[in-house]
Amino acid sequence: MASVDTHVGHDVQQENWGGGAEPFKASYGKLMMWYFLVSDAFTFAGFLIAYGTLRFSSMSWPLPDFVFAKIPFYSGEAPLIFVTFMTFVLIISSVTMVRAVQEGHHGNKKGVVFWMLLTILGGLTFLGCQAWEWTTLIKGENVSVTRNPFGRHTEDGVYLDASGNETAETFKVGDSYLIHGHEHNGQVEFDFKKYKVTSGPDAGKVAQLEFGPKAFGALFFFITGFHGFHVFSGVVFLFVIMLNAASGLYHRRGNHYEMIEKIGLYWHFVDLVWVFVFLVFYLL
Numbered sequence: 128m129a130s131v132d133t134h135v136g137h138d139v140q141q142e143n144w145g146g147g148a149e150p151f152k153a154s155y156g157k158l159m160m161w162y163f164l165v166s167d168a169f170t171f172a173g174f175l176i177a178y179g180t181l182r183f184s185s186m187s188w189p190l191p192d193f194v195f196a197k198i199p200f201y202s203g204e205a206p207l208i209f210v211t212f213m214t215f216v217l218i219i220s221s222v223t224m225v226r227a228v229q230e231g232h233h234g235n236k237k238g239v240v241f242w243m244l245l246t247i248l249g250g251l252t253f254l255g256c257q258a259w260e261w262t263t264l265i266k267g268e269n270v271s272v273t274r275n276p277f278g279r280h281t282e283d284g285v286y287l288d289a290s291g292n293e294t295a296e297t298f299k300v301g302d303s304y305l306i307h308g309h310e311h312n313g314q315v316e317f318d319f320k321k322y323k324v325t326s327g328p329d330a331g332k333v334a335q336l337e338f339g340p341k342a343f344g345a346l347f348f349f350i351t352g353f354h355g356f357h358v359f360s361g362v363v364f365l366f367v368i369m370l371n372a373a374s375g376l377y378h379r380r381g382n383h384y385e386m387i388e389k390i391g392l393y394w395h396f397v398d399l400v401w402v403f404v405f406l407v408f409y410l411l
Contacts, residue, residue, distance in 0.1 A: 160389050164396045171400050175407050178346045185340050189277035191409045193303035197263050210409050213256045220249025221398040228391045231384030236372060239387060243369040250362040257355050269308040269315050270344045276306040278339030283326040306336060354404055357397050364390055
């Protein structure tokens with residue numbers, strides 16, 4: 128009798144078991160990709176919150192309009208134009224990724240390859256722009272993870288010449304500055320200007336211009352570098368998956384190019400994260 132009950136219970140259990148039904152109508156691969164993206168979003172959120180906390184707790188934090196004003200092949204200044212172009216390129220690459228997924232749904236191998244190739248080119252363009260921006264800050268402006276020549280004045284004043292006399296160059300609270308550096312005997316030396324405070328309780332006091340907050344360079348290179356690593360990884364994955372699609376691998380599997388959808392989720396996430404990085408670093 129006991130054996131019959133066990134057998135009946137086993138039959139009932141088999142009847143109620145879903146047999147591997149997809150939760151949320153998503154495959155195992157897509158679900159795992161979503162888990163990864165959510166965890167990665169928390170990581171980026173922690174970094175950006177830390178940056179925002181330090182940025183608004185410092186009176187001399189550099190202004191983005193002053194720091195990011197250079198563009199290639201132009202000697203003048205164009206605040207935030209170059210990084211806006213970078214953002215535009217990454218957003219367009221997200222559009223081409225959408226088109227690749229759509230072509231995959233229709234089983235169009237050539238369409239998938241074409242639009243993925245454009246997405247890869249967009250990612251490479253973004254990485255090239257980021258490399259130029261880093262080079263400009265490191266070599267041109269002498270910014271490093273431990274040194275930040277950019278800052279903002281916290282008091283009104285007038286600059287002094289080498290003899291200690293007042294010059295015609297005055298500044299107000301909040302004005303941006305850059306301590307210029309030059310190479311001498313293989314090392315970078317900086318020209319620290321002296322100034323006289325002209326208002327407030329310290330009026331008449333002579334002081335020397337100081338470096339800006341060290342955390343600016345460290346956070347900028349770390350967070351944008353971390354995002355750049357994601358873009359680079361995405362470009363590598365896109366290239367491999369594009370080759371697989373071109374070989375007909377996903378067509379033979381008959382899974383409607385699901386791998387294109389999964390890498391598309393990753394690429395859209397990378398684009399979305401950059402929108403927040405752009406907001407925090409370049410607009411605040």
